[in-house]
Amino acid sequence: MDNNTYIDIKNISMWYPVNSGLKSIGKEKKWIKAVDDITIGIERGEVLGVIGESGCGKSTLGRVLVRLENPTSGDVLIDGQSTKNLIKNDYKAFRRLVQIVFQNPYDSFTPRDTIEKILMRPLRIHDIGKSDADRNTIIKEALEASGLRPAEDIMSRYPHQLSGGQLQRISILRSMLLEPKFIIADEPVSMLDVSVRADIISMLLRLSKENNASVVFISHDISLTRYISNKIAVMYLGKIVEYGDSEVVVNEPKHPYTQVLLSNCASIDPNERMNKLSVEGEPPTPINPGPGCYFAPRCFKAVEQCFNKYPDNIVLENGHYVACDRYNK
Amino acid sequence: MSTILEVKNLNITYKNKKKNVYAVKDVSFTINKGDSLGLVGESGSGKSTLATALLRLHPKHSTVITGKANFMGKDLISISEKELLDLRWNELAVVFQKSMNSLSPVHRIGEQIEDIYRVHKPKATKKEISDRASYLMSLVNLSNRVYNLYPHELSGGMLQRVSIAISLLHNPKLLILDEATTALDVVTQGQILDEILKMEKEMDMTRIMITHDMSVVSSSCNKVAIMYAGELMEVGCVEDIIPNPKHPYTQGLLSSFPSLKGEKKELRGIPGYLPDLSIKHEGCIFATRCKDVMDICRKIKPVKKIVDNKQEVSCHLYGGDD
Numbered sequence: 001m002d003n004n005t006y007i008d009i010k011n012i013s014m015w016y017p018v019n020s021g022l023k024s025i026g027k028e029k030k031w032i033k034a035v036d037d038i039t040i041g042i043e044r045g046e047v048l049g050v051i052g053e054s055g056c057g058k059s060t061l062g063r064v065l066v067r068l069e070n071p072t073s074g075d076v077l078i079d080g081q082s083t084k085n086l087i088k089n090d091y092k093a094f095r096r097l098v099q100i101v102f103q104n105p106y107d108s109f110t111p112r113d114t115i116e117k118i119l120m121r122p123l124r125i126h127d128i129g130k131s132d133a134d135r136n137t138i139i140k141e142a143l144e145a146s147g148l149r150p151a152e153d154i155m156s157r158y159p160h161q162l163s164g165g166q167l168q169r170i171s172i173l174r175s176m177l178l179e180p181k182f183i184i185a186d187e188p189v190s191m192l193d194v195s196v197r198a199d200i201i202s203m204l205l206r207l208s209k210e211n212n213a214s215v216v217f218i219s220h221d222i223s224l225t226r227y228i229s230n231k232i233a234v235m236y237l238g239k240i241v242e243y244g245d246s247e248v249v250v251n252e253p254k255h256p257y258t259q260v261l262l263s264n265c266a267s268i269d270p271n272e273r274m275n276k277l278s279v280e281g282e283p284p285t286p287i288n289p290g291p292g293c294y295f296a297p298r299c300f301k302a303v304e305q306c307f308n309k310y311p312d313n314i315v316l317e318n319g320h321y322v323a324c325d326r327y328n329k
Numbered sequence: 330m331s332t333i334l335e336v337k338n339l340n341i342t343y344k345n346k347k348k349n350v351y352a353v354k355d356v357s358f359t360i361n362k363g364d365s366l367g368l369v370g371e372s373g374s375g376k377s378t379l380a381t382a383l384l385r386l387h388p389k390h391s392t393v394i395t396g397k398a399n400f401m402g403k404d405l406i407s408i409s410e411k412e413l414l415d416l417r418w419n420e421l422a423v424v425f426q427k428s429m430n431s432l433s434p435v436h437r438i439g440e441q442i443e444d445i446y447r448v449h450k451p452k453a454t455k456k457e458i459s460d461r462a463s464y465l466m467s468l469v470n471l472s473n474r475v476y477n478l479y480p481h482e483l484s485g486g487m488l489q490r491v492s493i494a495i496s497l498l499h500n501p502k503l504l505i506l507d508e509a510t511t512a513l514d515v516v517t518q519g520q521i522l523d524e525i526l527k528m529e530k531e532m533d534m535t536r537i538m539i540t541h542d543m544s545v546v547s548s549s550c551n552k553v554a555i556m557y558a559g560e561l562m563e564v565g566c567v568e569d570i571i572p573n574p575k576h577p578y579t580q581g582l583l584s585s586f587p588s589l590k591g592e593k594k595e596l597r598g599i600p601g602y603l604p605d606l607s608i609k610h611e612g613c614i615f616a617t618r619c620k621d622v623m624d625i626c627r628k629i630k631p632v633k634k635i636v637d638n639k640q641e642v643s644c645h646l647y648g649g650d651d
Contacts, residue, residue, distance in 0.1 A: 053514045163602060193371045194541060198585040199598035220515060223544075227587035227596065251590060264519025266544035267589040268571065276519055 005041035007182055007214050012038050012074035014057075014064050018287055032286050034060040036238035037074070042182075042231075047205070047215045049229030049246060051222055051261070057238040057286070058218045062184045065216065066100045078182060096126050099175035101204070103187040105167035109159040116155035119174055126178055142173050146203055165196035169203060176207045183208055186218045201228055222265045226250045234258045237286045237294040244320030254322040256301045293324070301326050332399075333503055333535045334360040334383075339396035339406075341375070341382050341559075348607045352378040354559045356396075357633075360503075360552075365529065365536040367546030367567070369582070370556035373603050376539045379556075380505050382406070384423055385413055401502065419449050422501035426508035429488030432480040438491055439476040446498055465494040468528050470520065486517035493521070500532060507539045522549045543586050547571050555579045558603055558614045565640025575642045577619045613645065621646055 018030040034057040042048050050058045064071045067087055076083045078097060087094045102108050109118055119139045120132070129135035143151035146169055159167060168188060175183060185204060189197040205228060208215050219225045225232060225246070232249040234242040234257065242255040253259045256277075263277045279298040292307035293299070299306065303326065311325045341353035353375045360366055368376045381387055382394055383405055398405040400421065403412065425431075433441055439462070446458045463473050469490040480488060489509065496504060506525075510518040526549060529536060538550055546553050547567055554564045555578065563576040574580045581599040588594075601618035604610060613619070616626040623645060631643045 053516060165602075194543070194585050195371055195582060195599040197598065198596035199600075201596060202598075222515070223587045223589045226589065227593055261515060262589070264516045265589060266519065266522065266542070266548040268544040268547050268583070268586045276523055278520060278523075279516060 004043045006044040006046075006079055007042040008077040008080075009038060009040045009042075009065070010075050010077065012061075012064060012076065013072045014060050014069060015072045030287055033238045033289070034286060035064060035071070036286075038238075038240055040233060040240065040243065042214045042216070044214060045209065045212045046231065047208070047217055047229040049225035049232045050216060050218045050235060051220060051225050051232060052235035053261075054220065055286070056235045058235050059186055060238075061235070062100065062186045062216065062218050065182075065184050066098050067094070068100075092126065096178045097180055098182045098184070099178060099180040100184040100186065101168075101172050101175055101188045104191050105164055105171050106159070106191075108171055109167065111159055113158070114155065115157055115159070115162070115170060118159075119155075119170070119177065122174060122178055128177070138177065142177060143170075146173055147199070164192050165200065168192060168200055172200070172204055172207065176211070179211050181211065181213050182216075183213050184216045184218070187220070188217075189224070190219065190221065197224075204228075222250070222262060223267065234261065237284070237289055239294060239323065241295065241324070242320075242322045244316070245318060248318070248320050254316070254320075254327040255295075255324045256299050256327075257295050260300075301329065331362050332359050333362050333364075333401060335397075335399040336383075337397040337399070339379070339382065339398060340394070341378055341387070342393045344391050344393060350607045351609065352559050352606060353382070356556075356559075356561050358554055358561065358564055360535055360537070362535055363529075363533065364552055365538060365550040367550035367553045368537060368539045368556060369541065369543060369546055369553060371541065371603065373558075373606075374556045375559040376556050377507055378559075380423070380507050380537065380539055384417070384421065384505065418445070418496075418501065419499045420502045421505075422496040422499075422503070423505040423507065424489075424492050424496050424509040426511050428492035428496075428509065429480070429485060432488065432491065434480055437477055437479055438483075442476070442495060442498065445495060449499055461498065462494070465497055468497075468531070469494050469524050486513050486521070489513060489517075490521065490524075493525070497528070497532065497534075501534070503535050503537070505537045505539070508541075509538075510545065511540065511542070518545070525549065543571075543583060555582065559606060560614055561641075561643065562615065563640055563642050569637075569639045575636050575640060575647060576644050577621050577646070578615050581618075581620070613643075 012035060014035040015031040015033050018032055038061065050061065052058050063069050065076060067083065083094060116139065120135055123129055123135045123138065129138050139155065140151045143154055148154050148166060148169060188204065189200050192200060217225060217229055229246050232244065232246040233240045234249065234255065236257050242249060242253065242258045249258065250262065253262055260277045260279050277300065284297065292309060293311050296302040296306040305325065311323050313321045313323050314327065315321045337357050339353060339356045343350040343352055356379060370376050383398055385405060394406055396406060442462045443458050446453055459476065462476060466473060466475060471487060471490050475483065475487065475491065510521050513521065522545065528534065538546065540546060550567055552565065553567050553570050555562045555576065557578050562578045563570060570579065571583065574583050584597045587596055599618055604614060604617060612628050613626040613631050616622050619626065625645050631645045633641050633643050634647050636642050636647045
């Protein structure tokens with residue numbers, strides 16, 4: 001990785017044991033490899049888009065990055081510091097550094113508290129602002145700057161009195177008030193109406209730019225991911241199969257899976273219609289896949305060697321890499 | 330071309346003790362044989378209400394429906410319950426977003442198909458049914474094995490395919506897909522859309538597709554109707570409207586979708602929220618959020634105009650109120 005790397009994700013894995021009751025006693029333990037040996041670097045202020053089908057492990061990756069779950073192995077370095085140690089030494093500092101925005105804004109607020117109370121809590125915990133009155137002004141200014149007007153009215157309301165778009169804005173604000181340097185956005189707009197999506201996205205981008213924060217944007221919407229991210233990583237069964245500049249990945253996909261994904265993505269412009277590449281079946285379960293390439297059973301380019309060994313990452317120009325031996329055949 | 334469905338001045342009002350909600354207001358459109366109409370709008374714009382009214386699935390005591398929906402000579406709104414039972418599944422079928430959840434978990438897929446088949450053809454033999462079923466299964470790209478499986482043994486995409494196959498059992502003239510592919514993965518959705526297009530050619534079917542995803546409409550329909558707050562804003566052919574939207578709402582909706590490969594334009598949302606539908610509004614319903622709003626918009630309701638001989642638009646920007 002080059003010197004600019006700010007967030008350095010190193011060989012991170014998250015395996016869950018499969019518990020199949022009495023039958024499994026004495027047998028070799030089975031694992032669901034939700035995230036399997038992912039290494040990726042993110043620069044300061046960069047937006048990394050992670051795309052893939054449901055069940056490919058993109059949300060698990062997000063949860064591991066904020067340490068909602070402890071990874072089975074591997075570590076994440078932020079500015080050279082291991083988060084494993086950081087969280088042990090100073091839990092609060094880590095939580096201030098790394099924040100997450102979830103998919104469902106209706107579920108991410110305490111229903112019994114007013115918005116003011118909800119936004120006040122993180123500020124108090126992290127000692128931002130001198131007094132409650134001070135914090136009150138911080139909240140008010142932040143709400144107004146994000147188009148939630150009149151701020152006083154909104155602050156006195158309860159979550160159920162606000163719309164999904166407003167709540168998601170507040171959810172983003174709540175994370176951003178702490179000025180984090182690393183933000184994970186896990187499908188932040190997929191629950192929202194199309195007409196408000198654009199505003200939420202621009203708000204997220206504006207705030208992260210102000211903080212010069214790095215963002216991991218997890219989504220299954222390819223056109224949206226391309227729109228907001230600098231780099232795109234394509235995941236399949238816990239592995240990254242292709243990574244590169246978002247323009248390059250979308251316009252010249254190299255991995256057969258990326259090609260399938262893109263050709264099946266319905267586009268709004270009728271001129272962009274492509275011939276759909278079809279794949280057979282659904283994604284297999286991530287229980288002990290392999291030994292060959294995980295995508296081989298569904299791949300249209302697969303040959304015998306694909307079933308024997310998991311392909312190495314083949315590095316192309318500008319950091320673009322693809323995990324497929326036959327990408328150019 | 331013969332007309333399959335002609336909806337005229339349809340109004341749907343939900344009633345309770347305190348207030349009335351005017352969910353669909355004065356909607357008229359026609360669908361010709363072989364058309365595929367995409368009905369697009371935000372949540373709460375009344376698209377599903379409209380579809381459920383055509384299927385007569387609304388509870389009688391709390392909904393008031395006025396207007397006409399002429400479906401091949403029969404008025405769907407006023408025919409008797411008995412006539413309706415004849416029509417359902419035979420001529421008019423539906424697939425919902427969660428159709429897969431309505432499959433019985435304790436019966437094999439095959440048994441359920443037989444059950445449904447015998448509703449309209451009570452004397453059908455097992456052989457006849459399984460022949461028909463295996464033909465439909467092959468249309469939606471499922472193997473015959475599925476016939477003897479239970480729903481829990483299939484994935485979401487496969488179950489939704491089963492639901493689509495079941496809806497086609499009696500070769501309906503009109504199929505309504507209410508967000509039928511929304512809950513599915515990109516790849517599965519793409520494949521099912523492809524299969525639907527193929528089926529349409531083979532079975533000579535007409536389709537209404539309800540969705541909030543413009544890209545689904547643009548890749549699988551030939552006509553599109555944009556709905557906002559219970560009213561139709563713009564109706565026309567996909568190839569006319571998508572590159573050249575006339576109504577400010579359609580323009581706003583389209584500019585909030587990023588395109589996959591084209592240049593990165595700035596994404597713009599539509600400011601504001603849906604109006605309260607329990608109040609009757611004067612003037613254009615979209616006026617409060619419209620970027621091109623004029624004085625007249627707040628007072629007089631625009632009438633439908635045909636712009637450029639192509640699309641029907643309800644907006645004061647295109648001509649006076651004659």
